[in-house]
Amino acid sequence: YHWEDQVRQIQILGEDGTVYFQGQPATLGKEGVRTFNPMSNLDFLSIPIGRYVEDNLNFGAELSNAPRIFSVNYFLTDSNGNFLNHKQDKRVWLKWMELRVHGDVDAIRTPTGFIPKYDDLKRLFKQTLGKDYSKEDYVKQFTLRVPENLAKIDRLIEIYTVRVHDTPSILFDVLEQQRERLEMARAKYGDYIPPDHFL
Numbered sequence: 001y002h003w004e005d006q007v008r009q010i011q012i013l014g015e016d017g018t019v020y021f022q023g024q025p026a027t028l029g030k031e032g033v034r035t036f037n038p039m040s041n042l043d044f045l046s047i048p049i050g051r052y053v054e055d056n057l058n059f060g061a062e063l064s065n066a067p068r069i070f071s072v073n074y075f076l077t078d079s080n081g082n083f084l085n086h087k088q089d090k091r092v093w094l095k096w097m098e099l100r101v102h103g104d105v106d107a108i109r110t111p112t113g114f115i116p117k118y119d120d121l122k123r124l125f126k127q128t129l130g131k132d133y134s135k136e137d138y139v140k141q142f143t144l145r146v147p148e149n150l151a152k153i154d155r156l157i158e159i160y161t162v163r164v165h166d167t168p169s170i171l172f173d174v175l176e177q178q179r180e181r182l183e184m185a186r187a188k189y190g191d192y193i194p195p196d197h198f199l
Contacts, residue, residue: 036159050166057168070097071113076141084141092124092133099124108198111181112149115142115195144193146186153179 036042038049045052060066072093076084096116099105107114118138125133153175160167189197 036163048166049164050168053164053171054166054168057170068097068101070100078140084137088129089125092121092128095124095128096120108195110144110193110195110198111185112144112178115198118195139194139196142195144182144185144195144198146182146191146193149182150179153182 038053042049047055070093072090074085074090078084096105099120100107100114100116105120106117108117118135121138122133122135125131156175157172160171185193
């Protein structure tokens with residue numbers, strides 16, 4: 001996707017990929033409580049959020065070779081509230097990102113962005129952490145959850161309309177484009193789409 005999609009993506013990083021985040025020790029507020037905090041950076045911003053978003057968009061527009069932006073959900077849980085990732089797994093995600101930036105691994109295009117291929121992660125888990133990475137774990141972590149993603153888009157539009165009055169209109173355009181891609185995928189594959197469907 002384009003720089004605008006990537007900037008939109010970083011606006012929604014957080015606990016489950018929404019504009020909410022789970023409080024961390026480095027930020028103000030109660031740890032573990034979800035609050036509106038784009039990029040988990042609100043406590044550190046000295047300018048209005050809308051201007052910050054616009055500055056990021058303008059910055060990208062001036063680049064001849066924009067860097068890739070990655071979204072990682074460290075707080076993804078199963079239906080019982082158990083984390084689907086371990087602390088050290090971050091090393092694998094970072095290694096995959098480094099390989100991706102240099103064109104050493106390919107990725108699967110989904111309606112919300114690009115995701116790793118299973119064989120690459122399986123190899124990296126073994127090389128980096130010395131452990132096996134199951135296809136079952138991969139499918140759990142990378143299944144596209146269409147209803148949840150559509151709900152996030154609705155929340156984003158509401159929050160950025162009501163609370164961030166200087167939001168650049170392109171953010172809403174990109175959200176609507178993502179909604180269309182999600183709806184098309186749901187019509188073809190259903191609400192919960194395993195990664196292999198996008199190969």
